[in-house]
Amino acid sequence: LAATGLGALPASASLAEDEIAKLTGGAETGAGDLKITAPEIAENGNTVPIDVSAPGAVMVALFADGNPTPAVATIKFGPLNPSHEASTRIRLAETQNVIAIAQMEDGSFQRASAEVKVTIGGCGG
Amino acid sequence: GNWSRLAAQQALTQEQLLEFDTFGNVSLIHVTDIHAQLKPIYFREPSVNMGVGDNKGAVPHVTGAEFRKLYGIADGSPSHYALSSGDFSALAQAYGRVGGLDRVATVIKAIRADRPDAILLDGGDTWHGSYTCYHTKGQDMVNVMNALQPDAMTFHWEFTLGSDRVAEIVEALPFAALGQNIFDAEWDEPTELFPPYKMFERAGTKIAVIGQAFPYMPIANPRWMFPEYAFGIRDENMQAMVDEVRSQGADCVVVLSHNGFDVDKKMATVVSGIDVILSGHTHDALPEPVLAGETIIVPSGSNGKFVSRVDLDVRDGRMMGYRHKLIPIFADVIEPDPEMAALIDAQRAPFEAQLTEVIGQTEGLLYRRGNFNGTWDDLICDALLSERDAEIALSPGVRWGPSLLPGQDITREDIWNVTSMSYGEAYRTEMTGEFLKVVLEDVADNIFNPDPYYQQGGDMVRTGGIGYRIDVSKPQGDRISDLTLLRSGEAIDPNRSYVVAGWASVNEGTEGPQIWDVVESHIAKQGTVSVQPNTSVEVVGA
Amino acid sequence: MASGVKPRVKVPKTASAGETITIKTLISHKMESGQRKDDDGNVIPRSIINRFVADFNGQNIIDVTLEPAISTNPYFQFEAIVPESGEFQFTWYDDDGSVYETSKAIEVS
Numbered sequence: 139l140a141a142t143g144l145g146a147l148p149a150s151a152s153l154a155e156d157e158i159a160k161l162t163g164g165a166e167t168g169a170g171d172l173k174i175t176a177p178e179i180a181e182n183g184n185t186v187p188i189d190v191s192a193p194g195a196v197m198v199a200l201f202a203d204g205n206p207t208p209a210v211a212t213i214k215f216g217p218l219n220p221s222h223e224a225s226t227r228i229r230l231a232e233t234q235n236v237i238a239i240a241q242m243e244d245g246s247f248q249r250a251s252a253e254v255k256v257t258i259g260g261c262g263g
Numbered sequence: 264g265n266w267s268r269l270a271a272q273q274a275l276t277q278e279q280l281l282e283f284d285t286f287g288n289v290s291l292i293h294v295t296d297i298h299a300q301l302k303p304i305y306f307r308e309p310s311v312n313m314g315v316g317d318n319k320g321a322v323p324h325v326t327g328a329e330f331r332k333l334y335g336i337a338d339g340s341p342s343h344y345a346l347s348s349g350d351f352s353a354l355a356q357a358y359g360r361v362g363g364l365d366r367v368a369t370v371i372k373a374i375r376a377d378r379p380d381a382i383l384l385d386g387g388d389t390w391h392g393s394y395t396c397y398h399t400k401g402q403d404m405v406n407v408m409n410a411l412q413p414d415a416m417t418f419h420w421e422f423t424l425g426s427d428r429v430a431e432i433v434e435a436l437p438f439a440a441l442g443q444n445i446f447d448a449e450w451d452e453p454t455e456l457f458p459p460y461k462m463f464e465r466a467g468t469k470i471a472v473i474g475q476a477f478p479y480m481p482i483a484n485p486r487w488m489f490p491e492y493a494f495g496i497r498d499e500n501m502q503a504m505v506d507e508v509r510s511q512g513a514d515c516v517v518v519l520s521h522n523g524f525d526v527d528k529k530m531a532t533v534v535s536g537i538d539v540i541l542s543g544h545t546h547d548a549l550p551e552p553v554l555a556g557e558t559i560i561v562p563s564g565s566n567g568k569f570v571s572r573v574d575l576d577v578r579d580g581r582m583m584g585y586r587h588k589l590i591p592i593f594a595d596v597i598e599p600d601p602e603m604a605a606l607i608d609a610q611r612a613p614f615e616a617q618l619t620e621v622i623g624q625t626e627g628l629l630y631r632r633g634n635f636n637g638t639w640d641d642l643i644c645d646a647l648l649s650e651r652d653a654e655i656a657l658s659p660g661v662r663w664g665p666s667l668l669p670g671q672d673i674t675r676e677d678i679w680n681v682t683s684m685s686y687g688e689a690y691r692t693e694m695t696g697e698f699l700k701v702v703l704e705d706v707a708d709n710i711f712n713p714d715p716y717y718q719q720g721g722d723m724v725r726t727g728g729i730g731y732r733i734d735v736s737k738p739q740g741d742r743i744s745d746l747t748l749l750r751s752g753e754a755i756d757p758n759r760s761y762v763v764a765g766w767a768s769v770n771e772g773t774e775g776p777q778i779w780d781v782v783e784s785h786i787a788k789q790g791t792v793s794v795q796p797n798t799s800v801e802v803v804g805a
Numbered sequence: 806m807a808s809g810v811k812p813r814v815k816v817p818k819t820a821s822a823g824e825t826i827t828i829k830t831l832i833s834h835k836m837e838s839g840q841r842k843d844d845d846g847n848v849i850p851r852s853i854i855n856r857f858v859a860d861f862n863g864q865n866i867i868d869v870t871l872e873p874a875i876s877t878n879p880y881f882q883f884e885a886i887v888p889e890s891g892e893f894q895f896t897w898y899d900d901d902g903s904v905y906e907t908s909k910a911i912e913v914s
């Protein structure tokens with residue numbers, strides 16, 4: 139059991155949606171092959187492993203909708219990247235969704251998200 | 264109860280306890296969650312163990328009389344005493360202590376006499392939980408377990424010795440230290456120190472044992488003590504390992520797991536091809552395996568109280584059948600193995616005077632195991648409130664810690680058995696009422712989330728000085744209500760700051776006296792401790 | 806230039822022509838988010854790696870814009886096709902104008 143941290147930050151889900159709308163110009167975001175993989179529970183909110191797989195995408199933008207600043211990263215895939223997949227580690231201030239927006243070769247957008255629980259922790263068997 | 268000690272012991276013989284109709288061609292022996300209990304102890308099983316979601320009402324979430332009814336266990340029988348709660352103090356007088364690794368050694372030797380190449384597997388939580396273990400940084404347990412000659416082990420509390428000490432011990436272990444889910448945190452790669460599995464050849468068949476360490480170590484315990492490692496359930500890697508050992512000719516796949524029972528049950532349905540899961544962490548003891556898909560799950564209790572024997576018939580690349588027995592270690596019935604007894608005494612000898620010092624007496628039964636406060640927890644919370652001059656006390660919901668019977672002396676060893684850890688500092692801090700609720704909701708979701716993969720902690724955090732109502736069926740944020748400061752009877756004010764004392768913080772740099780000193784000082788002042796029945800937590804939704 | 810910044814990469818030494826390999830990269834950097842305060846309550850200014858690029862023989866594999874939400878010691882793992890023998894180039898751009906580079910040769914057999 140811990141005695142500090144967590145809880146004081148505002149939910150900024152609408153901030154994330156604003157940024158996503160700016161990116162897509164308000165265009166529809168469909169489902170597709172875009173996939174984001176994250177742990178159900180973060181072992182450490184300061185370094186949460188995230189994997190994004192975006193076949194057919196030229197670019198993927200990542201957002202964390204519970205962080206005070208939702209933008210996380212923008213990944214462009216070059217000609218020598220066969221899988222359009224990348225893994226990184228991100229900071230999550232609290233339990234929230236990590237959202238991926240992929241821009242496809244034809245200019246359309248796909249969206250995928252994964253919820254990650256960030257817990258205070260403590261206490262074991 | 265009317266069970267006289269003599270009658271009980273006459274009714275029970277070592278032969279009976281060890282009786283086993285040898286079966287098939289492979290034997291597994293499973294011990295787990297010993298928590299450094301070298302000597303016989305009393306250990307009361309939980310009376311409250313609630314299941315949620317799909318596991319509501321399913322074992323091991325059945326206790327007391329209902330549990331006995333489910334398994335056809337007679338009231339007052341040895342199995343009643345060993346496996347369930349109810350009438351504990353009276354039955355303990357009759358049947359005596361349980362466990363003791365010298366008795367465990369006798370049982371293991373007897374099984375090996377039957378089946379010399381039986382595979383002995385330790386599920387972890389071994390190098391933690393006592394005065395001598397703390398002071399030797401696990402060495403007493405390593406010495407004693409090595410003498411038992413296990414074939415493999417997996418891990419949880421061991422890591423709270425710190426990664427350097429763990430590496431030092433593991434490098435010298437004469438058996439496999441397994442963990443398919445122990446990864447190098449920096450590069451997200453398997454480690455050399457903890458291989459995922461080991462293959463054993465027995466009776467012309469290949470048995471693969473895959474290790475599964477406690478998945479949520481960096482959450483439930485201080486991650487700063489082992490920053491080099493990442494864990495997690497890692498289903499996909501488990502499946503890959505099962506496929507890999509099968510492709511290498513494994514006829515039978517055994518997972519030595521420290522997931523906890525409900526997580527094991529889910530993993531058995533997500534991952535295909537596991538024959539047997541030897542289950543640890545949640546300290547459950549069941550008289551027969553539970554079938555999940557085509558996998559049998561065998562939980563083997565804790566604190567040295569049980570040894571599981573599982574005989575398998577492995578033929579033509581398949582497990583064709585099994586026979587199982589959960590052997591309760593009745594300390595007055597099973598002869599201690601003399602060599603092991605001597606080895607155990609040698610570990611304890613340098614500390615004997617400190618261990619046996621009597622600090623006080625207890626009027627009532629002191630126990631811990633259960634979803635909410637046990638009387639040991641209440642006593643610890645009382646100690647925190649008075650010794651740290653706090654309004655509210657928080658104590659971790661760990662599942663380890665033996666029981667003491669009414670009228671027993673409380674020795675220093677007894678106090679350490681329920682408090683010993685490498686981060687035992689008893690902090691004193693201020694928390695707003697709002698934050699206190701956030702803490703309780705957070706912990707509650709780590710035990711009552713309907714998805715077992717989110718059940719990452721121990722039991723519910725123990726509280727002193729406050730009362731509350733919990734609806735376990737609700738989602739996070741809605742479970743806890745009616746928070747009351749017991750001292751004044753007033754509702755907890757979200758905006759007020761309260762003085763909170765607790766221990767076992769996962770935060771680095773936590774300051775305060777060690778909890779065992781706090782508890783010892785409190786008990787010494789009381790002389791005889793008398794813990795009032797705790798009615799301050801109202802539980803609904805079960 | 807920030808002190809203690811050190812890039813590390815894991816790339817196989819050999820591959821067959823056209824093979825897909827996995828690359829892992831790390832750069833030790835504290836990634837000061839610009840949202841933390843010091844003991845006196847002053848905001849600690851943002852100082853992060855803001856861009857990471859991986860190329861092979863001048864052709865791009867991945868080009869990432871990083872925000873402060875990327876963890877300390879930024880880590881990236883990705884795949885790359887190896888058309889011929891040559892050199893991987895990895896470049897990290899720091900807020901303070903520093904550029905950190907490292908390269909790895911690969912032999913196509």
Ligand SMILES: [Mn+2]
Nearest residue numbers: 263296388544
């Ligand atoms: Mn345990």
Ligand SMILES: [Mn+2]
Nearest residue numbers: 263388419544
């Ligand atoms: Mn455990």
